[in-house]
Amino acid sequence: MTTDRTWPHRSETSHFSTIPFPVKIPSRKPSNRQFRTPSSMTSSSSSRRTDSHYRDFAALPNDVLTKIAANFSLPNLQTASLVCKAWRDGLRPLREAMLFLRWGKRFKHGRGGVKVSLEKALDSFLKGAARGSTLAMVDAGLVYWEMGKKEEGVALYRRAAELGDPAGQCNLGISYLQAEPPNVKEAVKWLYQASVAGYVRGQYQLALCLHRGIGTDQNLSEAAKWYLRAAGGGYVRAMYNVSLCYSLGKGFMQNHRQSRKWMKLAADHGHNKAQFEHGLTLFSEGQMMKAVVYLELAGRGGETGAVHVKNVILQQLSPSSRERALTLADNWRALPSSR
Numbered sequence: 529m530t531t532d533r534t535w536p537h538r539s540e541t542s543h544f545s546t547i548p549f550p551v552k553i554p555s556r557k558p559s560n561r562q563f564r565t566p567s568s569m570t571s572s573s574s575s576r577r578t579d580s581h582y583r584d585f586a587a588l589p590n591d592v593l594t595k596i597a598a599n600f601s602l603p604n605l606q607t608a609s610l611v612c613k614a615w616r617d618g619l620r621p622l623r624e625a626m627l628f629l630r631w632g633k634r635f636k637h638g639r640g641g642v643k644v645s646l647e648k649a650l651d652s653f654l655k656g657a658a659r660g661s662t663l664a665m666v667d668a669g670l671v672y673w674e675m676g677k678k679e680e681g682v683a684l685y686r687r688a689a690e691l692g693d694p695a696g697q698c699n700l701g702i703s704y705l706q707a708e709p710p711n712v713k714e715a716v717k718w719l720y721q722a723s724v725a726g727y728v729r730g731q732y733q734l735a736l737c738l739h740r741g742i743g744t745d746q747n748l749s750e751a752a753k754w755y756l757r758a759a760g761g762g763y764v765r766a767m768y769n770v771s772l773c774y775s776l777g778k779g780f781m782q783n784h785r786q787s788r789k790w791m792k793l794a795a796d797h798g799h800n801k802a803q804f805e806h807g808l809t810l811f812s813e814g815q816m817m818k819a820v821v822y823l824e825l826a827g828r829g830g831e832t833g834a835v836h837v838k839n840v841i842l843q844q845l846s847p848s849s850r851e852r853a854l855t856l857a858d859n860w861r862a863l864p865s866s867r
Contacts (some may be wrong), residue, residue, distance in 0.1 A: 752779025
């Protein structure tokens, strides 16, 4: 479900408006006027409010409750189950779904002393999905996709997306982009919903669509903003693209300081092209040992051009400096990211 290219090809398409964004309506300011409640009424009215709230919670139909909590994690489900007995009983299927979800992940990744089995993982995920969990729906959809059963996977993504799951919305949007023929309008619609919910992978994919003019008007300014949101959320490919936006003046005003900042962040999070380019920058500035570290990392990640430049620099370093630089590369660990 990922795309290999990071930076879109240049397009001569002119700038124009993007997809509509929700307009915030300013809330009405509360009145400064204060109302006093007689002390004799406080106790009884408070009791009535408590009873009324309890009745409101308990009266919520189970099917509505299940839809509201469909994308809850186990801790959130446990917290919601404490609200009242009706919620505790109504959320029982979703709590059971979390158990099946856990076992599904064990079978999929071979955790907890069990052998990898996609069939058993799928069976567990489907049992969790049958109990209403969108988390299980998305994982079941992923397994179907890996098995080549894309229609079954898309159907589960759609169920999760319609219940408000951002991961399901993002995967559904990407599925529409990869369909034959692609349904780009539907893709952008679901990617936008995932993006406004804060799902960084959806934000990155929406930015790519805006950058290329796929399913919507090309708008480099909006694309850059969504790249920046995804980058701020830890998405490494977006960090790299934010750097390019600043470097080339695409969507942002040209700013080499910001470009360097985001390129280094992408490199420190493990982006191989960013490591190559940051290594070249360090080389041009005369920071040879640091340049060797980043170029070595880029070369290990498949950037063959970095290997040649690194070898040229190594010839200019003393044996101890060469050894020190390569030791630093061996001990290097990428910063955690959302990928």
